[in-house]
Amino acid sequence: METGGNSLPSGPDGVKRKVSYFYDPEIGNYYYGQGHPMKPHRIRMTHALLAHYGLLQHMHVLKPNPAREKDLCRFHADDYVSFLRCITPETQQDQLRQLKRFNVGEDCPVFDGLYSFCQTYAGGSVGGAVKLNHGHCDIAVNWAGGLHHAKKCEASGFCYVNDIVLAILELLKVHERVLYVDIDIHHGDGVEEAFYTTDRVMTVSFHKFGDYFPGTGDLRDLGFGKGKYYSLNVPLDDGIDDDSYQSLFKPIMGKVMEVFRPGAVVLQCGADSLSGDRLGCFNLSIKGHAECVRYMRSFNVPLLLLGGGGYTIRNVARCWCYETGVALGMELEDKMPQHEYFEYFGPDYTLHVAPSNMENKNSRQILEDIRAKLLDNLSKLQHAPGVQFHERPPDTELPEADEDQDEEDGKWDPDSDVNMDGDDRVPLSSGVKREYVEPESKETDDMDEDERPREADPMLTESAGLKEPNSVLAAVDEPNVKLEPGNSSKPFDQPVDKNP
Numbered sequence: 001m002e003t004g005g006n007s008l009p010s011g012p013d014g015v016k017r018k019v020s021y022f023y024d025p026e027i028g029n030y031y032y033g034q035g036h037p038m039k040p041h042r043i044r045m046t047h048a049l050l051a052h053y054g055l056l057q058h059m060h061v062l063k064p065n066p067a068r069e070k071d072l073c074r075f076h077a078d079d080y081v082s083f084l085r086c087i088t089p090e091t092q093q094d095q096l097r098q099l100k101r102f103n104v105g106e107d108c109p110v111f112d113g114l115y116s117f118c119q120t121y122a123g124g125s126v127g128g129a130v131k132l133n134h135g136h137c138d139i140a141v142n143w144a145g146g147l148h149h150a151k152k153c154e155a156s157g158f159c160y161v162n163d164i165v166l167a168i169l170e171l172l173k174v175h176e177r178v179l180y181v182d183i184d185i186h187h188g189d190g191v192e193e194a195f196y197t198t199d200r201v202m203t204v205s206f207h208k209f210g211d212y213f214p215g216t217g218d219l220r221d222l223g224f225g226k227g228k229y230y231s232l233n234v235p236l237d238d239g240i241d242d243d244s245y246q247s248l249f250k251p252i253m254g255k256v257m258e259v260f261r262p263g264a265v266v267l268q269c270g271a272d273s274l275s276g277d278r279l280g281c282f283n284l285s286i287k288g289h290a291e292c293v294r295y296m297r298s299f300n301v302p303l304l305l306l307g308g309g310g311y312t313i314r315n316v317a318r319c320w321c322y323e324t325g326v327a328l329g330m331e332l333e334d335k336m337p338q339h340e341y342f343e344y345f346g347p348d349y350t351l352h353v354a355p356s357n358m359e360n361k362n363s364r365q366i367l368e369d370i371r372a373k374l375l376d377n378l379s380k381l382q383h384a385p386g387v388q389f390h391e392r393p394p395d396t397e398l399p400e401a402d403e404d405q406d407e408e409d410g411k412w413d414p415d416s417d418v419n420m421d422g423d424d425r426v427p428l429s430s431g432v433k434r435e436y437v438e439p440e441s442k443e444t445d446d447m448d449e450d451e452r453p454r455e456a457d458p459m460l461t462e463s464a465g466l467k468e469p470n471s472v473l474a475a476v477d478e479p480n481v482k483l484e485p486g487n488s489s490k491p492f493d494q495p496v497d498k499n500p
Contacts, residue, residue: 017297017423018250020137021059022124023047027144030117033109037278038158039152043162045145045317045341046088050324052339058328060137061380064127066119067166071126074262074401075194077153078388084160085413098156101154102428108155125163129170132302139303139327146268146308148213149163150186157186158309165194167304168201168266175263175302179256183206183249183292184270184308185280187217202260206249206273208281209235216471220371232256232374237361238281244286247293247425248371258301265295265301269323271316278311283355283382286319291323293323303327305361314344318351355471475497 028044050056072081083095083102090179092099092110099105111117121144128140148164164180167189171178180195182188182205207217224233232247272280274289297303304329310316325332336342336349376421 001061001441014226014486017030017138017327017329018136019059019324020063020128020131020140020143021050021056021061022127022140022142023061024063024120024124024144027117029119030111030113031156032101032111036158037108038185039311040144040314042305042313043317044311045344046143046320048339048341049317049321049336053308053322053325053332054339054454054483055323055328055330056334058330059141063125064120064123065141066116067122067126067161068119072118072122072161072166073164074169075102076150078155079162081370084118087114088112103154103156104160107158109162110274114160121147122161122166123162125167125304126170128304129167129264133174138300139297139305141305141324141327143305143307146155146270146306148182148184148186148268148270148308149186149190150332151190151193162190162194164188164191164266164306166270167306168195171264171266171304174440177202177260177262179260179262179265180204180268180297181253181265181292182270182271182308184268185273185282186212186270186309188268189214189216190219191229192217192233195227196223196231197225199226199230202230202256202262204232204235204253205235206236206257208237209233210237219370220264222377228278229377230260232377234374236282237366239283239358239360241355241360242281242285242291243286243290244367245282246291247367251297251371252378255296255375257301259378259381261305262301262306263301265296266304266306267296268306269411271310271318271319272308274310274312274315274319275358276312276315276491277309280310282354283358286315286322286352287353288355289319290323290326293326297327313391315353317341318345318353322351365452470487 021102023043025044028041030039030040032040056151069081080102081100083104087104087110089110089112092105097362099110106112121142124142125145128142128145131137131140142163145163146168147159147162150159150162159227168178168180178201180188180191180201180203182191182203183204185208188203188205190206194201195203205217209217209219217233217235219233219235221231221233222229232252234252236245269292271277271289273282273284274280275283275285293305293364305323307320310319322332332351332353334350336345351441361389395401
């Protein structure tokens with residue numbers, strides 16, 4: 001049995017992968033509140049499955065060091081991060097104006113340990129990017145990350161800090177081009193907005209579109225300025241199944257990889273696109289969802305796997321456990337091993353669950369039209385745009401990897417900060433994220449039945465009807481990058497007990 005993070009040969013490429021897996025044992029203790037569909041406990045359930053399937057011994061298991069306030073401010077506004085750091089359930093009634101300003105309190109409630117929660121999940125994603133940048137792994141995994149709705153100045157859609165944007169910024173220190181792929185059922189609006197006017201980051205989102213949160217992600221949203229054609233949106237309807245999904249995913253992502261040639265890929269694996277999700281309305285099986293991971297893995301490009309949505313938590317744990325196996329090149333038995341959360345998975349106690357017989361509202365003609373339009377847009381891109389770096393943040397300095405001191409090999413330099421200016425944005429009308437209830441459901445869900453209204457993300461300017469470029473673009477495209485003096489590094493990861 002191999003250890004030390006080397007994965008087993010898998011697929012036609014037969015190349016071993018070294019996988020770094022980030023997990024904080026405290027993550028499952030955070031609680032959004034009674035009735036709230038977002039449950040960090042699902043991360044702990046996933047970890048327990050990984051342990052009892054024997055996957056942890058095939059990975060380098062790391063506890064992320066928490067992102068500091070300064071680290072979060074690489075993308076987020078100082079006053080917003082300061083607010084997150086200071087707000088508590090006891091003090092929130094004294095800050096009603098700030099709560100409204102930062103969109104905190106409804107979908108994104110104040111709960112005990114909120115700021116520590118943000119620090120932890122962001123630390124795992126950026127720590128994974130650091131590992132990839134320094135060649136310490138081929139695939140990095142942080143199932144606690146992937147919170148793709150958070151904006152520079154506000155929370156949105158259960159997301160407070162956009163760990164994905166922070167991780168991409170870290171990857172851009174080393175890689176000229178980074179690809180972001182989002183298979184959550186909701187549009188990856190926060191990440192798209194952050195990189196909407198640059199050609200160094202391509203964002204591709206496959207999502208439900210039409211009277212559905214956050215209301216963005218139209219096929220015609222392509223990017224702006226230098227970023228035109230570098231934002232791809234794949235709008236889908238209810239009931240899409242594995243075959244229909246892959247009829248779009250593989251040809252589109254194959255062309256993206258050919259034309260854009262990214263140095264690294266970030267794949268957000270939101271599990272609310274699975275069949276039977278509490279808030280979702282797609283009909284993907286776990287194997288169909290994981291086929292996206294398998295396909296992106298096959299390109300042999302540094303890969304960061306992140307979590308995201310997913311509100312039928314037993315299926316979330318099933319999915320991310322199976323996808324960890326895919327990352328490692330290991331096929332898992334369907335019969336689930338006994339473990340501390342075994343009762344969640346009855347009555348079958350299997351890893352896989354059958355999709356439903358719900359109607360697929362995505363006709364073959366509609367899918368063909370979407371595929372043709374996106375492939376046509378991609379044909380308008382120049383192959384692999386050249387990027388002149390000028391002065392850029394220095395690579396994170398790490399000591400040589402040492403088998404006996406692995407906790408020291410993932411440092412993230414917090415002082416190679418970038419200059420980002422604020423922007424004023426005009427909010428759109430509100431949107432609501434609704435629960436999807438399929439008639440005659442085979443399973444009774446394990447969570448409370450309620451709806452959480454949320455305001456749609458401010459994405460457009462009133463005058464031009466175009467998305468404002470987010471200030472993160474200054475960091476990506478400006479030739480003169482502001483660097484702060486000093487180079488006091490803090491280790492961003494450390495080994496964690498492999499037992500949940």
